[in-house]
Amino acid sequence: xxxxxxxxxxxxxxxxxxxxxxxxxxxxxxxxxxxxxxxxxxxxxxxxxxxxxxxxxxxxxxxxxxxxxxxxxxxxxxxxxxxxxxxxxxxxxxxxxxxxxxxxxxxxxxxxxxxxxxxxxxxxxxxx
Numbered sequence: 001x002x003x004x005x006x007x008x009x010x011x012x013x014x015x016x017x018x019x020x021x022x023x024x025x026x027x028x029x030x031x032x033x034x035x036x037x038x039x040x041x042x043x044x045x046x047x048x049x050x051x052x053x054x055x056x057x058x059x060x061x062x063x064x065x066x067x068x069x070x071x072x073x074x075x076x077x078x079x080x081x082x083x084x085x086x087x088x089x090x091x092x093x094x095x096x097x098x099x100x101x102x103x104x105x106x107x108x109x110x111x112x113x114x115x116x117x118x119x120x121x122x123x124x125x126x127x128x
Contacts, residue, residue, distance in 0.1 A: 022030070
């Protein structure tokens with residue numbers, strides 16, 4: 001393996017002697033600095049989320065205000081359809097003229113079937 005002498009000094013410090021452990025003063029200063037950084041980050045995050053919340057509410061209010069005419073027109077159209085007989089009849093069926101109960105897309109309809117009295121002969125044929 002070829003080692004370039006220009007870069008040989010880079011790796012000399014990796015295997016060197018360990019540094020001395022931090023003193024009590026260094027530990028206290030480090031803890032105070034870390035607490036300050038944490039409080040600063042917390043302050044900025046709260047301010048950032050407050051700005052986002054305010055902007056979101058402002059955008060929602062603007063969209064709500066701009067779509068009020070559309071909502072009014074849709075409401076009037078639904079009322080016109082309901083008064084013309086196209087609306088729901090008491091919550092049952094799709095239209096006023098339909099009968100039955102719709103549960104999850106299935107139609108349940110009761111129909112009375114009148115059975116004819118058949119006077120047929122054997123095999124379902126009328127005797128001639």
